[in-house]
Amino acid sequence: MYQATEDPAIIERIYRSLRVIRRVEEEIARLYPSDKIKSPVHLSIGQESVAVGVCDPLNGDDFASGTYRGHATYLAKGGDLNAMMAELFGKSTGCAGGKAGSMHLIDIQNGVLGASAVVGTTIPVSVGFALAFKREGKGRVVACFFGDGATEEGVFAESLNFAALHRLPVLFVCENNGYAIHAPLSARWATDRLRERVATYGIPTHFVPDSDTFVLRDVVEETLPELRSGRGPVFVECLTYRWREHVGPSEDYDGGYRTRPEAEPWLRCDPVEVAGARLEAGTRTRIDADVEDAIAAAIGFAEQSPDPDPSELLADVFAD
Amino acid sequence: MYQATEDPAIIERIYRSLRVIRRVEEEIARLYPSDKIKSPVHLSIGQESVAVGVCDPLNGDDFASGTYRGHATYLAKGGDLNAMMAELFGKSTGCAGGKAGSMHLIDIQNGVLGASAVVGTTIPVSVGFALAFKREGKGRVVACFFGDGATEEGVFAESLNFAALHRLPVLFVCENNGYAIHAPLSARWATDRLRERVATYGIPTHFVPDSDTFVLRDVVEETLPELRSGRGPVFVECLTYRWREHVGPSEDYDGGYRTRPEAEPWLRCDPVEVAGARLEAGTRTRIDADVEDAIAAAIGFAEQSPDPDPSELLADVFAD
Amino acid sequence: MSSPINTERVTTFPNAILESTRFEMARDPSVILMGLGITDHIGILGTTKGLVDEFGPDRVIETPLSEDSVTGVAVGAAMAGLRPIHIHIRMDFLMLCMNQLVNMAAKAHYMYGGTVRVPMVVRAVIGKSWGQGAQHSQGLHALFMHVPGIKVVAPSNAHDAKGCLAAAVRDNNPVLFVEHRLLYRTESAVPSADYCVAAGRARVCRRGSDVTLVGVSVMLLECLRAAELLEDAGISAEVIDPIWLAPLDSATIVESAGRTGRLVVVDTGWTSCGAAAEIVARTVETARSDRAIRVRRMGYAAATCPPTPVLEDLYYPNSARIAEAAYALVRPEGPVWRAAADKAEMAYAQEFRGPF
Amino acid sequence: MSSPINTERVTTFPNAILESTRFEMARDPSVILMGLGITDHIGILGTTKGLVDEFGPDRVIETPLSEDSVTGVAVGAAMAGLRPIHIHIRMDFLMLCMNQLVNMAAKAHYMYGGTVRVPMVVRAVIGKSWGQGAQHSQGLHALFMHVPGIKVVAPSNAHDAKGCLAAAVRDNNPVLFVEHRLLYRTESAVPSADYCVAAGRARVCRRGSDVTLVGVSVMLLECLRAAELLEDAGISAEVIDPIWLAPLDSATIVESAGRTGRLVVVDTGWTSCGAAAEIVARTVETARSDRAIRVRRMGYAAATCPPTPVLEDLYYPNSARIAEAAYALVRPEGPVWRAAADKAEMAYAQEFRGPF
Numbered sequence A, B: 001m002y003q004a005t006e007d008p009a010i011i012e013r014i015y016r017s018l019r020v021i022r023r024v025e026e027e028i029a030r031l032y033p034s035d036k037i038k039s040p041v042h043l044s045i046g047q048e049s050v051a052v053g054v055c056d057p058l059n060g061d062d063f064a065s066g067t068y069r070g071h072a073t074y075l076a077k078g079g080d081l082n083a084m085m086a087e088l089f090g091k092s093t094g095c096a097g098g099k100a101g102s103m104h105l106i107d108i109q110n111g112v113l114g115a116s117a118v119v120g121t122t123i124p125v126s127v128g129f130a131l132a133f134k135r136e137g138k139g140r141v142v143a144c145f146f147g148d149g150a151t152e153e154g155v156f157a158e159s160l161n162f163a164a165l166h167r168l169p170v171l172f173v174c175e176n177n178g179y180a181i182h183a184p185l186s187a188r189w190a191t192d193r194l195r196e197r198v199a200t201y202g203i204p205t206h207f208v209p210d211s212d213t214f215v216l217r218d219v220v221e222e223t224l225p226e227l228r229s230g231r232g233p234v235f236v237e238c239l240t241y242r243w244r245e246h247v248g249p250s251e252d253y254d255g256g257y258r259t260r261p262e263a264e265p266w267l268r269c270d271p272v273e274v275a276g277a278r279l280e281a282g283t284r285t286r287i288d289a290d291v292e293d294a295i296a297a298a299i300g301f302a303e304q305s306p307d308p309d310p311s312e313l314l315a316d317v318f319a320d
Numbered sequence C, D: 001m002s003s004p005i006n007t008e009r010v011t012t013f014p015n016a017i018l019e020s021t022r023f024e025m026a027r028d029p030s031v032i033l034m035g036l037g038i039t040d041h042i043g044i045l046g047t048t049k050g051l052v053d054e055f056g057p058d059r060v061i062e063t064p065l066s067e068d069s070v071t072g073v074a075v076g077a078a079m080a081g082l083r084p085i086h087i088h089i090r091m092d093f094l095m096l097c098m099n100q101l102v103n104m105a106a107k108a109h110y111m112y113g114g115t116v117r118v119p120m121v122v123r124a125v126i127g128k129s130w131g132q133g134a135q136h137s138q139g140l141h142a143l144f145m146h147v148p149g150i151k152v153v154a155p156s157n158a159h160d161a162k163g164c165l166a167a168a169v170r171d172n173n174p175v176l177f178v179e180h181r182l183l184y185r186t187e188s189a190v191p192s193a194d195y196c197v198a199a200g201r202a203r204v205c206r207r208g209s210d211v212t213l214v215g216v217s218v219m220l221l222e223c224l225r226a227a228e229l230l231e232d233a234g235i236s237a238e239v240i241d242p243i244w245l246a247p248l249d250s251a252t253i254v255e256s257a258g259r260t261g262r263l264v265v266v267d268t269g270w271t272s273c274g275a276a277a278e279i280v281a282r283t284v285e286t287a288r289s290d291r292a293i294r295v296r297r298m299g300y301a302a303a304t305c306p307p308t309p310v311l312e313d314l315y316y317p318n319s320a321r322i323a324e325a326a327y328a329l330v331r332p333e334g335p336v337w338r339a340a341a342d343k344a345e346m347a348y349a350q351e352f353r354g355p356f
């Protein structure tokens, strides 16, 4: 364990980040029936620790790629909350002016390089960023987030090989929540020897079986000097659990593909609670209030923002 | 080592197969400047032992898939020589009536399931045959041949996972000749831990570092009961060496991407010679004469066969 | 929309697909299903529900996220004698398996000299609405119409969904079966008995004399409504459902367009090198008259699909805009005419809600 | 074929590409090359020869056989500020990276609200002759013309190859650069100085009044020869090189076809939903006259490419068949006319030999 995890400033920062993500997504779920958000939402409630643990030690000018389940990555990396909320509301002030929706959040200023709704697509794209960063020579890194399902796509294997061959500064982060939509690993993986497989490319691998935010943060912080020095990619597998349904605002323990008892151990070690418990009550109350203010402001911003102008339909098909 | 390799009938059969392939390709090279063969040819001269060692213990109703470098696979599996030669000559009597050329040889009757000019494409197709064979329940297997380059395509990883997950009877055979066109492994592979990677899918792996025909034959024969019993796929990596240029009839040691000294050890243990040396002189002479007759007959057949009728252009776009 | 064949029983588009699949699987043990999510409680929006219990996991195969290899597996299984149906919950995912579809499935029968066949069906759903956006809403059927050796069908109603799927499964070639998400809400009369809607035959859904409207998939519904709007304006529109895009029944379209002198082709996809381009080109190439047929293509705006509702609304053709375009073809000199907005919106689209 | 711009120096198509690449790499350090075989002694048929020595392996990157991920790497590198040129020795291999090209490269600028750009070039060679057959001969550019957000260019001569490649590299969007293998034997006048052949402008290569011939890529050469054959028959053909297929300069084509009243579009690809369909549809949609423009599309036969010479010969359009088709449009009632076979065969095709 690193000293850092005892640092109150870091604990506060991590708690705030976890709390923002959790509350933003709860608000999205609350608002969803109102039809103000006309975009499929894939909530990461329960999985926040992966994004926060990985992104906390990154620099502002490092990058992270997300998936369609990308609210957590976006926010943890420092993506603008107002711009995200406005994007979900389809407003012109959204991070992509209403052209991304929930599934393609991006904030280049803050190092969020985008997300894709086609599983696995951003993996080589992240490697491409890393190629550019290697040429740039400033030691910037890319954290590439993807689910367990994405590792089944051929592009994952290709990208590992390419990144390892060219010693590119990519941190591959597998958020293994055990499911692709409703299909369990057992229906999709011949074995669970994923890390062993990744290691055959000469890539160092790490495993965080409970995705504890602080442990994960330490693991990532420890690998960063290596990543920045040009020794090549690193891989982290994080076991985690999705509390809500695959897409949409609700729970789905009655769907038949999983049970609430399966979820219980995960619900008990809620990452937001774990981090919150490490704070003094006053600090926590203050942060919580801040967070609520920020979210309320973001929702207000989104609601009051104008819709895109109809002329936007054919704008930005091509760059000038 | 198995008894089988001491069996004179097997040694004769193997020698004949190696000799046919070698001489057919030498004849193709000899004829090539005449422009009678208007098709790119990727010769396997030097690599014959892989096809022969793997195919010899297979049954007639087992299947094998080849690549654009597929003359050896086609012949070793029992593909019709006349039909192959006619195909290269673009004649109506070709194994595909002139619509395959050298790169897509097929002979369904004899268990050659086709080849593709797009690297890696036949790997999942072979797995599909194996899926059908598993359902059929007669214990038939598919030998799937591909080069070292093909393992870099994502579809290879996907196919390993699928075949292992469903325990399909596929024998994956990697013909590792060290090059993809002119690019050496070092330019393409992050590491050479290929077998280790394949093993992480729960697939048993084998290695034949010199692709000795008889050793390879034993390895394959030994795995067949397992394959036929439904325990799942098996993988064999065979190191081998391409003596001629990537495509075309000539040598290319002056191309600058490799040297003749690199080839020397391979040239010294010529698989055709190694097998031939195990035969009595008389037997060998007799086989050689048979082989020459068969090839001469095939060339004669090809030359005398008619061109496809122009109406063939639009025939077989769709099956009835 | 009601089916042309009058029967008692009415059912939904997804039910028709489920029924046809079940029937074909029971009829022919070589039919298998493959795909992601085909065995779960949603069952591809109901179209595969219960099939794994009925036919077992050896015939209803849940797959990893490996579209490229699973397509190759389907091709190989088909060459070896099975009849796979490979299901994609979004058509956009076909971009991952183009190599197998274009370079292998479409070509195997020909390039192997007719010695093998590839009887497989690829079911692909076009998404729409609720901000599915850039990568979950594409209608990419035209890419397959470009490639010889693959058939393409896009039924517009439950009746045809059932009959076209049966025809596709029994076809000895690869068939892309295009389903539009918005059609899942529609019902039509569907005979309980089995039947095929044969490849290569279009249907004239409404007779008219002033202009021919051709609507692909869900756009057929918009065209039918457009015809009603046009009727109010005194214009008689003929409406054609091509049903099969490849092989395409151009004779029916050419005859109609030659007669009306005006042709509007509306696709649920882009127009550039799209199905609409093909239909228009085929029509003017074949038509023999010296008088020009006035033509108009409509489809997605020439942009990536924007999820925000205000832009998404403009992105798609709808009955009002179709009617207005047709009106302008018929009365090019007349004043601009606007369709009544209240009559233009269609129930199936209004009711649709939520991402799934 | 000679270039429209008169200069002293003559060079080959591949040399023009090499020269342009070298110039762009020297001019802009963000330009990088990626691909299979770009660093070997063949150097993509000479077009990348020596570049790795000149610019180093960090900028001239030999890649594994991983078209999908390498395309994604190019997309990411482009988003991060580089200008990758990704090279494919056969266009058929693009089927392996359609997801990155269609779902990411073409969409990123739009779906990310203009906050990123994807300035990348995909060079793809169409193979032909010597029995390359089913999977090494496809002209699949139409698939990309279908998708908004990606530009497509298909130069027909060395002059345009140099200028179009420069324009493509400097463009801030993904550009598919289509090269036909048979053009590698052609030469034309190519200025040594750098210049761009700008996107979206067609060139009228020959003036005529009876019929308009539009030839894509190598088919432009066949159209020019066809025009000579037609001249012998007393027919005056206008010949247009679209150069850029997306954005397409339809105005030039529409003007010409409106004037001649007859249009033959010849593509090095299939016609169904192809470039020829788009050009025809765009023309008749835009044309204002009441008189029908007679149109004819020509391209690959509607089949997989057969390698055997007798069938391959029939598979492709050539100058004689183009001339005969144009003749039939101009004199529909006249007796069938046959072009002189000896004049029809073209040097660049005769000389071509061997698989590379």
Ligand SMILES: Cc1ncc(C[n+]2csc(CCOP(=O)(O)OP(=O)(O)O)c2C)c(N)n1
Residues within 6 Å of the ligand: A069, A117, A118, A119, A120, A146, A147, A148, A149, A150, A151, A177, A179, A180, A181, A246, C036, C065, C067, C089, C093, C096
């Ligand atoms: C290439 C592709 N195939 C299928 C889908 C449909 N799909 C959407 S999300 C998903 C599950 C992905 O699972 P995983 O990568 O584990 O991520 P998770 O949703 O669990 O976070 C699937 C199959 C898709 N979007 N893209």
Ligand SMILES: Cc1ncc(C[n+]2csc(CCOP(=O)(O)OP(=O)(O)O)c2C)c(N)n1
Residues within 6 Å of the ligand: B069, B117, B118, B119, B120, B146, B147, B148, B149, B150, B151, B177, B179, B180, B181, B246, D036, D065, D067, D089, D093, D096
């Ligand atoms: C998907 C694809 N990419 C690139 C090529 C071009 N190409 C033809 S053969 C070849 C080398 C393949 O190497 P390997 O698999 O080792 O087979 P070998 O030729 O050595 O037998 C390449 C890159 C191709 N045919 N298909």
Ligand SMILES: [Mg+2]
Residues within 6 Å of the ligand: A147, A148, A149, A175, A176, A177, A178, A179, A180, A181
């Ligand atoms: Mg998951």
Ligand SMILES: [Mg+2]
Residues within 6 Å of the ligand: B147, B148, B149, B175, B176, B177, B178, B179, B180, B181
């Ligand atoms: Mg090799």
